[in-house]
Amino acid sequence: xxxxxxxxxxxxxxxxxxxxxxxxxxxxxxxxxxxxxxxxxxxxxxxxxxxxxxxxxxxxxxxxxxxxxxxxxxxxxxxxxxxxxxxxxxxxxxxxxxxxxxxxxxxxxxxxxxxxxxxxxxxxxxxxxxxxxxxxxxxxxxxxxxxxxxxxxxxxxxxxxxxxxxxxxxxxxxxxxxxxxxxxxxxxxxxxxxxxxxxxxxxxxxxxxxxxxxxxxxxxxxxxxxxxxxxxxxxxxxxxxxxxxxxxxxxxxxxxxxxxxxxxxxxxxxxxxxxxxxxxxxxxxxxxxxxxxxxxxxxxxxxxxxxxxxxxxxxxxxxxxxxxxxxxxxxxxxxxxxxxxxxxxxxxxxxxxxxxxxxxxxxxxxxxxxxxxxxxxxxxxxxxxxxxxxxxxxxxxxxxxxxxxxxxxxxxxxxxxxxxxxxxxxxxxxxxxxxxxxxxxxxxxxxxxxxxxxxxxxxxxxxxxxxxxxxxxxxxxxxxxxxxxxxxxxxxxxxxxxxxxxxxxxxxxxxxxxxxxxxxxxxxxxxxxxxxxxxxxxxxxxxxxxxxxxxxxxxxxxxxxxxxxxxxxxxxxxxxxxxxxxxxxxxxxxxxxxxxxxxxxxxxxxxxxxxxxxxxxxxxxxxxxxxxxxxxxxxxxxxxxxxxxxxxxxxxxxxxxxxxxxxxxxxxxxxxxxxxxxxxxxxxxxxxxxxxxxxxxxxxxxxxxxxxxxxxxxxxxxxxxxxxxxxxxxxxxxxxxxxxxxxxxxxxxxxxxxxxxxxxxxxxxxxxxxxxxxxxxxxxxxxxxxxxxxxx
Numbered sequence: 001x002x003x004x005x006x007x008x009x010x011x012x013x014x015x016x017x018x019x020x021x022x023x024x025x026x027x028x029x030x031x032x033x034x035x036x037x038x039x040x041x042x043x044x045x046x047x048x049x050x051x052x053x054x055x056x057x058x059x060x061x062x063x064x065x066x067x068x069x070x071x072x073x074x075x076x077x078x079x080x081x082x083x084x085x086x087x088x089x090x091x092x093x094x095x096x097x098x099x100x101x102x103x104x105x106x107x108x109x110x111x112x113x114x115x116x117x118x119x120x121x122x123x124x125x126x127x128x129x130x131x132x133x134x135x136x137x138x139x140x141x142x143x144x145x146x147x148x149x150x151x152x153x154x155x156x157x158x159x160x161x162x163x164x165x166x167x168x169x170x171x172x173x174x175x176x177x178x179x180x181x182x183x184x185x186x187x188x189x190x191x192x193x194x195x196x197x198x199x200x201x202x203x204x205x206x207x208x209x210x211x212x213x214x215x216x217x218x219x220x221x222x223x224x225x226x227x228x229x230x231x232x233x234x235x236x237x238x239x240x241x242x243x244x245x246x247x248x249x250x251x252x253x254x255x256x257x258x259x260x261x262x263x264x265x266x267x268x269x270x271x272x273x274x275x276x277x278x279x280x281x282x283x284x285x286x287x288x289x290x291x292x293x294x295x296x297x298x299x300x301x302x303x304x305x306x307x308x309x310x311x312x313x314x315x316x317x318x319x320x321x322x323x324x325x326x327x328x329x330x331x332x333x334x335x336x337x338x339x340x341x342x343x344x345x346x347x348x349x350x351x352x353x354x355x356x357x358x359x360x361x362x363x364x365x366x367x368x369x370x371x372x373x374x375x376x377x378x379x380x381x382x383x384x385x386x387x388x389x390x391x392x393x394x395x396x397x398x399x400x401x402x403x404x405x406x407x408x409x410x411x412x413x414x415x416x417x418x419x420x421x422x423x424x425x426x427x428x429x430x431x432x433x434x435x436x437x438x439x440x441x442x443x444x445x446x447x448x449x450x451x452x453x454x455x456x457x458x459x460x461x462x463x464x465x466x467x468x469x470x471x472x473x474x475x476x477x478x479x480x481x482x483x484x485x486x487x488x489x490x491x492x493x494x495x496x497x498x499x500x501x502x503x504x505x506x507x508x509x510x511x512x513x514x515x516x517x518x519x520x521x522x523x524x525x526x527x528x529x530x531x532x533x534x535x536x537x538x539x540x541x542x543x544x545x546x547x548x549x550x551x552x553x554x555x556x557x558x559x560x561x562x563x564x565x566x567x568x569x570x571x572x573x574x575x576x577x578x579x580x581x582x583x584x585x586x587x588x589x590x591x592x593x594x595x596x597x598x599x600x601x602x603x604x605x606x607x608x609x610x611x612x613x614x615x616x617x618x619x620x621x622x623x624x625x626x627x628x629x630x631x632x633x634x635x636x637x638x639x640x641x642x643x644x645x646x647x648x649x650x651x652x653x654x655x656x657x658x659x660x661x662x663x664x665x666x667x668x669x670x671x672x673x674x675x676x677x678x679x680x681x682x683x684x685x686x687x688x689x690x691x692x693x694x695x696x697x698x699x700x701x702x703x704x705x706x707x708x709x710x711x712x713x714x715x716x717x718x719x720x721x722x723x724x725x726x727x728x729x730x731x732x733x734x735x736x737x738x739x740x741x742x743x744x745x746x747x748x749x750x751x752x753x754x755x756x757x758x759x760x761x762x763x764x765x766x767x768x769x770x771x772x773x774x775x776x777x778x779x780x781x782x783x784x785x786x787x788x789x790x791x792x
Contacts, residue, residue: 006118007116007117007118007121007123008028008029008030008116008117008118009095009113009114009115009116010027010030010032010046010095010115010116011027011093011094011095011112011113012027012028012092012093013025013026013027013032013090013092013093013095014026014027014092015074015079015092016031018072020067020070021035021036021067021068021070022034022035022036023035023072023079023081024052025079025090025092026050027095029048029049030046030047030048030049030117031046031047031049031050031051031052032044032045032046032090033045033046033047033052034079034081034088034090036067036068036070036081036083037063037065037068037222037239038063038065038068038235039068039069039083039084039085039225040083040085040086040224040225040226040231040235041222041223041224041225041235041239042081042083042086042088042099042222042223042225043220043221043222043223044088044097044219044220044221044223045218045219045220045221046115046117046122046218046219047218047219048117048218055218055220056419056420057193058195058431058434058435058461058463059193059195059240059461059462059463060193060222060239060240060463061239061240061241061463063238063239068083069083069084070082070083071083076092077091077092077093078090078091078092079092083225084102085101085102085225085226085227086099086100086101086102086107086225087099087100088223091112094112094113095110095112095113095114095115096109096110096111096112096114097109097110097115098110099188099223099225101186101188101225101226101227105183105184105186106127106129107181107186107188107223107225107226108126108181108188108190108223109126109127110124110125110126110127111125111127114126115219117219120215120216121213121214121215121216122194122213122214122216122217122218122219123211123212123213123214124211124212124219124221125209125210125211125212126209126210126212127208127209127210128147128202128203128207128208128209128210129183131183131184132147132181132182132183133145133147133181133182133183133596133597134146134147134179134180134181134182134202134210135179135180135182135491135494135584135586136176136178136179136180136189136491136494136495137149137151137176137177137178137179137200137491137495138174138175138176138177138178138460138462138491138492138495138497139172139173139174139176139470139472139488139491139492139495140172140488140491141172141484141488142484143487143599144487144490144491144584144597144598144599144600145597145599146179146202146491147202147203148202148203148204149200149202149204150170150199150200150201150202150204150205151170151171151199151200151202152170152171152197152198152199153171153175153176153177153197153198153199153200153430154171154175154197154198154429154430155171155172155173155174155175155399155429155430155432155433155459155460155461156171156172156173156399156408156409157173157397157399157401157408157409158171158172158173158473158474159474159508160474160475160476160508170199172472172473173399173433173458173459173460173472173473174433174458174459174460174461174464174470174492174497175195175198175430175460175461175462176460176461176462176464176492176495176496176497177191177192177193177194177198177200177212177462178190178191178236178462178495178496179191179200179202180229180232180233180494182229182586182590182596185590185591186226186227187226187227187228187229187231187232187590188223188224188225188226188227188232189223189224189226189232189233189235189236190221190222190223190224191221191222191224191236191239191240191462192212192214192219192220192221192222193220193221193222193462194214194217194218194219194220195217195427195428195429195430195431195461196214196215196216196217196426196427196430197214197215197216197426197429197430198212198213198214198215199211199212199213200212215426216426216427217427222236222239224236228590229494229586229587229590230579230587233494233496233578233579233580234577234578234579236496236578237465237496237577237578238578240462240463240465240466240496241463241465241466241496242465242466242574242575242576242577242578243465243466243469243497243498243499243574243575243578244452244466244575245452245571245572245575245698245705246452246454246469246499246571247391247451247452247454247700247701248564248568248673248674248700248701249281249282249318249391249672249673249674249700249701250281250282250392250454250469250528251527251529251564251567251568251571251673252279252280252281252282252529252560252561252564252672252673253278253279253280253281253282253529253530253531253557253560254280254281254282254283254284254320254528254529254530254531255269255273255280255282255283255284255530255531255541256283256284256286256530256531256532257284257286257532257533257534257537257539257540258286258287258288258507258532258533258534258535259285259286259287259288259289259535260283260284260285260286260288260289261288261289261301262301262302263301263302263303263304263305263308266283266285266308266312267308267311267312269283269541270283270312270315270317272541272543273671274315274316274671276542276543276550276554277554277671278542278543278550278553278554278557279557279558279560279561279669279670279671279672280317280557280671280672281316281317281318281672281673282317282318282319282320282391282392282530283312283317283318283319283320284319284320284321284322284394284530284532285302285319285320285321285322286322287322287324287360288301289301289302289305289321289322292328292330292361293324293328293359293360293361293362294327294328294330294333294335294361295323295324295325295326295327295328295335295361295381296323296335296381296382296384296385297335298388305388306388306389309388309389309390310389313389316671316672316674316675317672318391318392318454319389319390319391319392320390320391320392320393320394320454320456321385321390321392321393321394322394322396323382323385323393323394323395323396323440324359324360324395324396324397324398325366325367325369325395325397325398325400325432325436326357326359326360326361326364326365326366326397326400326402327339327345327361327364327365327366327367328361328362328363328364329356329361329362329363329364329365330361335381336365338377338381339365339367339377339381340354342373342374342377344367344368344371344373344374344377344378345365345366345367345368345374346365346366346367346368346410346414346415346416346425347368347414347415347416347417348411348414348415349411349413349414349415351415355410355411355414355415356404357400357402357403357404357405357410358402358403358404359397359401359402359403360397366400366402366410367436367439368416368417368418369432369435369436369438369439370416370417370418370419370423370428370431370432370435371416371417371418371419372419374439375435375438375439375442375443376442376443376446378436378439378440378443379439379440379442379443379444379446379447380443380447382439382440382443382444382447383443383446383447386444386447386448391454392453392454392455392456393440393444393453393454393455393456394456395433395436395437395440395455395456395457395458395459395468396458397458398432398433398436398437398457398458398459399429399432399433399458399459400432400433400436400459409425409429410425410429411425412424412425412426413425413426416428430461431461432459433457433458433459433460433461433464434457434459434460434461434463434464434467436457436459437455437457437460437464437467437468438466438467440453440455440467440468441453441455441467441468445703449703450702450703451701451702451703452701452702452703455467455468455469456468456469456470456471456528457469457470457471458470458471458473460497462495462496463496464497465496465497465498465499465578469497469499469500469501469527469528470492470497470499470500471500471501471502471503471528471530472485472488472489472492472500472501472502472503473507474503474507474508474534475502475503475506475507475508476506476507476508476509477505477506477507477508477509477510477511477512477515477533477537478506478509478515479515479614479615479616481506482506482515482518482519482522482612482614483600483614485502485519485522486522486599486600486601486602486612486614487599487600488502489501489502489526489582490580490582490583490584490599490602493527493580493581493582493583493584494580494583494584494587496578498527498571498574498578498579498580498581498582499527499528499571499574499581500526500527500528501523501526501527501528501529501530502523502526503530503531503532503533504516504519504520504523504529504530504531504532505519505520505531505532505533505540506519506533507532507533507534508534508537509534509537510537510538511533511537511538511540511545513545513546513548513549514616514617514651515616516540516542516545516549517549517552517553517651518612518613518614518654520542520552520553520556520557521552521556521612521613521653521654522610522612522613522614522654524556524557524559524560525582525602525604525608525610526582527567527571527581527582529560542554542557548651551652552651552652555652558669559669561667561669561670561673562666562667562668562669563608563664563666564667564673565665565666565667565678565681565695566604566605566608566664566665566666566693567581567604567605568696568697569605569665569693569694569695569696570604570605571696572694572696572710572712573605573694581604581605582602582603582604582610583602583603583604583605584598584599584602584603585598585601585602585603585624585626586598587603588603588606588626589626589627592626592627594624594626595624595626598624600612600614601623601624601655605693606659606662606691606693607658607659607661607662607663607664607691607693608633608656608657608658608659608662608664609623609625609630609656609657609658609659610654610655610656611623611647611654611655611656611657612654613649613654613655618649619648619649619650619651620646620647620648620649621646621647621649621655622644622645622646622647623644623645623646623647623655623657624643624644625639625640625641625642625643625644625645625657626641626642627641627642628641628659628660628689629641629659629660629688629689630657630658630659630660631657631658631659631660631686631747631748632647632655632656632657632658633656633657633658634653634656636747636748636771638748639657658686659686659689659691660686660687660688660689660691661686661687661688661689661690661691661717661718661719662684662685662686662691662693663683663684663685663686663691663693663715663716663717663726664683664684664685664686665681665682665683665684665695665715666681666682666684667680667681667682668680673700674700677738678697678738678739679738679739679740679741680739680740680741680743681739681741681742681743682743682745683715683726683742683743683744683745684745684747685717685724685726685744685745685746685747686747686748687717687719687724687746687747687748687749687791687792688719689719690716690717690718691715691716691717691718692714692715692716692717693714693715694712694713694714694715695711695712695713695714695715695728696710696711696712697710697711697712697735697737697738697739698710698711698735699735704735705735708733708734709733709734709735710733710734710735711731711732711733711735711736711737712731712732712733713728713729713730713731713732714727714728714729715727715728715729716729719791722750722789722790722791722792723787723788723789723790723791724746724787724788724791725785725786725787726744726785726786726787727783727784727785727786728742728777728783728784728785729783730781730782730783731781731782737779737781739779740778740779741776741777741778741779742776742777742778742779742784743774743775743776743777744764744773744774744775744776744777744786745772745773745774746772746773746774746788746791747771747772748771748791748792749766749771749772749773749788749790749791749792750771750790750791750792751766751790752764752766752773752788752789752790753789753790754787754788754789754790755773755775755786755787755788755789756785756786756787756788757775757777757784757785757786758784758785759785762775763775764788771792773788773791
């Protein structure tokens with residue numbers, strides 16, 4: 001049996017080149033590169049050979065900006081690389097390296113011999129510090145704090161993905177090898193840009209060691225120096241891209257199941273939503289709408305798809321169809337014939353024939369989405385659905401899944417002809433779903449450049465947020481999965497994927513009325529809100545589970561549509577800076593160790609605190625309120641933060657809190673996003689701490705916002721003594737606001753004495769028994785100020 005090659009460790013280095021923001025070093029058989037893209041972003045590369053190649057990346061975008069000011073120090077045995085944000089030092093003798101902040105706190109460190117590679121593999125071991133927590137890693141099950149977890153970054157088609165179902169499960173559909181380290185209130189980040197299979201042992205095998213190994217490829221670390229969590233994620237998404245804005249209807253409620261098998265059944269579902277006054281924007285067609293599971297087709301049970309889509313559109317519904325990558329190997333099938341003509345499919349290991357696998361249509365071929373020509377061809381085929389009026393594309397099974405092999409995917413040596421040259425499948429497997437989503441988005445834009453694409457994906461890699469939203473795949477209808485959904489979405493959100501969500505009610509097995517209610521209450525405040533269930537399960541539409549479920553569902557769906565302006569503003573922030581829409585408490589309270597450890601509640605934006613009910617039968621729960629003043633959204637009760645409280649949670653409600661200083665823009669509920677004009681917007685103000693947020697409008701459908709055709713204002717508040725001040729900043733952008741009137745509602749007003757609008761006395765109404773002060777403010781594009789004396 002041949003011996004495994006002895007790993008080569010990084011040591012005995014010599015500097016061979018340097019400039020103002022980079023250093024190149026060489027050892028025996030390898031080259032090391034250190035560079036700075038920004039003061040708080042270093043790059044460390046180790047490659048085999050005598051030079052640093054210009055290796056293309058599927059995840060990293062061109063990084064704009066002048067080189068940062070770097071101080072490079074060198075001695076006999078050490079070189080240092082320092083910026084205003086921190087220092088990377090490297091031992092020339094033994095290869096040990098570390099990054100420290102300006103105060104000397106170690107952020108990352110690797111001991112002598114800890115950075116190494118063999119013929120194919122690359123690995124590094126980092127020291128884990130006492131009190132260090134790890135977050136991110138994209139999509140993963142398990143504890144909220146990822147320290148102690150083993151994670152394999154290898155996209156796989158898996159059913160039932162919570163720890164209670166698969167205790168040893170280490171891989172899922174999405175691979176994002178990015179982590180946030182948080183210690184003593186200080187954040188740093190790490191991204192290993194290598195799409196090959198990676199394994200991260202985050203202190204499970206050895207409590208104080210973070211071991212990372214890639215099966216192939218180079219060692220290419222991006223190191224983020226923080227110090228705030230928001231600094232790390234903002235810089236990471238500057239590197240890998242921010243999400244584009246979706247069409248505004250994509251924020252509404254969406255209904256799906258596997259499957260609504262006939263056009264008449266879809267019509268029936270649509271009628272029930274409107275008859276029962278349950279808001280809904282999107283209906284999905286799963287695989288049974290197709291002709292023998294042939295992609296981009298409709299079967300006999302959907303005889304006139306264009307008429308169906310138009311009919312649903314008149315009722316305010318958009319239609320999204322599932323699109324799987326496997327193309328049925330039917331030589332009479334037009335999509336296959338045109339794909340063969342384009343030579344668009346992944347090749348078998350010999351490279352002479354198309355690789356054949358098996359998925360829903362039976363024997364199938366797999367488009368080589370890593371090739372630009374294939375992506376363009378796919379977009380042309382997809383245009384047939386757009387011409388029928390289909391509004392969005394749901395990319396499923398795109399890990400890619402293959403029923404014909406035990407490893408559930410393509411042969412490791414199947415051949416891709418990528419944009420960057422030939423690759424074996426095992427080297428680029430994790431990129432497949434991301435590049436399919438890219439083909440879907442780019443194809444939609446090519447055919448309808450004026451419309452925002454709506455693409456959903458199950459699989460992805462770092463940077464997937466540029467192309468699609470991510471839903472978390474085939475969960476189960478049980479309480480463990482509901483609990484896991486909260487921390488999974490929070491970690492996905494801080495991994496650069498703000499537009500995410502899971503199947504409400506659970507996909508596998510039958511839900512229960514209580515479980516469905518609690519899941520929908522939680523999901524009302526997640527970025528993506530879709531109800532989905534499996535073939536053979538009980539009906540899971542809100543009315544199908546009884547009158548009580550229907551009534552509570554209606555209440556929360558109506559609330560979702562009332563908070564749309566607040567939610568849309570958070571989407572705009574995500575587009576601008578990569579800021580998560582749903583945020584872990586540590587996003588705003590990273591110096592609070594209790595907030596850092598809290599994975600069962602979250603913030604929607606800055607000002608709404610959501611504490612889902614995650615246990616069967618619970619009618620109250622402990623809620624941690626960070627160090628601020630908080631108000632109960634339902635009752636208005638005031639709470640001082642920095643402590644736990646017991647919050648009541650009858651079945652019809654969940655604990656929901658508003659931060660003091662918040663300005664919540666609300667509108668009338670509606671049956672779908674475009675059913676009403678937002679000419680009157682209620683600004684619900686909660687006096688106390690200073691508050692500020694972005695007000696954002698655009699047309700909600702086109703890409704004109706990319707050219708600045710939008711409407712932005714800063715809403716800010718402060719309370720001094722017993723006087724509350726509100727300022728609506730001057731309008732920016734060329735889009736005309738739909739708002740005619742701001743309806744100001746100030747909470748907890750003990751007595752209203754004087755109200756001033758733009759410095760002049762104005763009228764309003766104080767409602768003594770509720771403590772509300774209400775005044776209508778005409779909208780205009782200039783600065784608007786309001787001041788009320790004698791608030792509580």
